[in-house]
Amino acid sequence: MGQRRRRAGGEGGGNLLSTTRIHSIDLSGAEDLCTEPGALERVRRAYAALGPGDRLDVRAPVAEHAFAVRAWARKNAIRVVEDGPGPDGATRLVLEAVHGQA
Amino acid sequence: MSDYAHPEVLVTTAWAEDHLNDPAVRILEVDYDPSSAYELGHIPGAALVDWKKDINHATRRDILPREQFERLMGRLGATPDTTLILYGDMRNWFAAFAFWTFKIYGHEDVRLINGGRRKWIEEGRPISEEIPSFSAAQYSAPEANGGLRSFLPDVRQILGRDDFRLVDVRSPAEYKGEIAAPPEYATEGAQRSGHIPGAVNIPWAQAILEDDTFKPVEQLRELYGAQGVTPEASVIAYCRIGERSSHTWFVLTYLLGYPVVTNYDGSWSEWGNAVGVPVEKEAAIS
Numbered sequence: 001m002g003q004r005r006r007r008a009g010g011e012g013g014g015n016l017l018s019t020t021r022i023h024s025i026d027l028s029g030a031e032d033l034c035t036e037p038g039a040l041e042r043v044r045r046a047y048a049a050l051g052p053g054d055r056l057d058v059r060a061p062v063a064e065h066a067f068a069v070r071a072w073a074r075k076n077a078i079r080v081v082e083d084g085p086g087p088d089g090a091t092r093l094v095l096e097a098v099h100g101q102a
Numbered sequence: 103m104s105d106y107a108h109p110e111v112l113v114t115t116a117w118a119e120d121h122l123n124d125p126a127v128r129i130l131e132v133d134y135d136p137s138s139a140y141e142l143g144h145i146p147g148a149a150l151v152d153w154k155k156d157i158n159h160a161t162r163r164d165i166l167p168r169e170q171f172e173r174l175m176g177r178l179g180a181t182p183d184t185t186l187i188l189y190g191d192m193r194n195w196f197a198a199f200a201f202w203t204f205k206i207y208g209h210e211d212v213r214l215i216n217g218g219r220r221k222w223i224e225e226g227r228p229i230s231e232e233i234p235s236f237s238a239a240q241y242s243a244p245e246a247n248g249g250l251r252s253f254l255p256d257v258r259q260i261l262g263r264d265d266f267r268l269v270d271v272r273s274p275a276e277y278k279g280e281i282a283a284p285p286e287y288a289t290e291g292a293q294r295s296g297h298i299p300g301a302v303n304i305p306w307a308q309a310i311l312e313d314d315t316f317k318p319v320e321q322l323r324e325l326y327g328a329q330g331v332t333p334e335a336s337v338i339a340y341c342r343i344g345e346r347s348s349h350t351w352f353v354l355t356y357l358l359g360y361p362v363v364t365n366y367d368g369s370w371s372e373w374g375n376a377v378g379v380p381v382e383k384e385a386a387i388s
Contacts, residue, residue: 034346035281064223067142
């Protein structure tokens, strides 16, 4: 899982002086080998590790995985701040951990 | 699909959508992890079959016993005449495993959705969160068909025989012995890594296309034939717990029509833990 920082603020009343950590996870190849957790389980674990205000940037080239992330986020009242095709055409979903964990 | 040896065991996603309200058809989603799949949305009217709870024996390591299968069918409102349409999470592995067990208990008309859950969602077909309920049915199954399954002593007995082929459908890293016990699957670990001597490695996914549908029959014939897995030999497929290998068992039995194919569901999580059985490592992969 990758990680980068951005200046917070403008979305959800973040403090301009603080930074938000943006973690990223790429689901390409998920469930090909049966040696790692399923796609959504990987997202759940990555999300659970976020701190309040952190974001998880999910690249989901497979529609089934994007569907699962959306449905799981909806059921758990997790805020999806971006949902659409990323620069490479794969679906990109950005989840925000308002309260830290779902 | 019509060139397959038994095309009647596959349905397209379009066929499944056309039969959502067909009373002779029961659509079943077979999941390893329902919380990541069925519970988030499924084919409208599809019932959940939870692989761990419904398809396995409650206490010992085994497939469900006949009485449990009968109860499962009864709960799903299925009779021996019902057309069972299976699909599921994890690329249809567990749906294929259920297909195999349903055949062991003699259910005549079982079919897989070609491409499974992944293709259904990719195509934007309808999804529902409603849980269907069915009137209970009486189901009487015959004795288990032992001819579809291999156990460890069976495999041990055929080692080195020319008239048998062992197909290891795991990833090359598992086959070569680089992975013994994936930490994510705590109950599937093994004391030793490698493969059963003489087994060829044809990972399960080589039988499918990008959209998870099965490859055309000529490509499948070439894939297995190139490794010496031909219909003249009896074939035993295995993986780690028998789910990926049931996918390959399905391909060899129903798409290519090989006459004798069994699934060794004990697979590496049994063989790799057994005392005194031979293990091969790092053999060249053609």
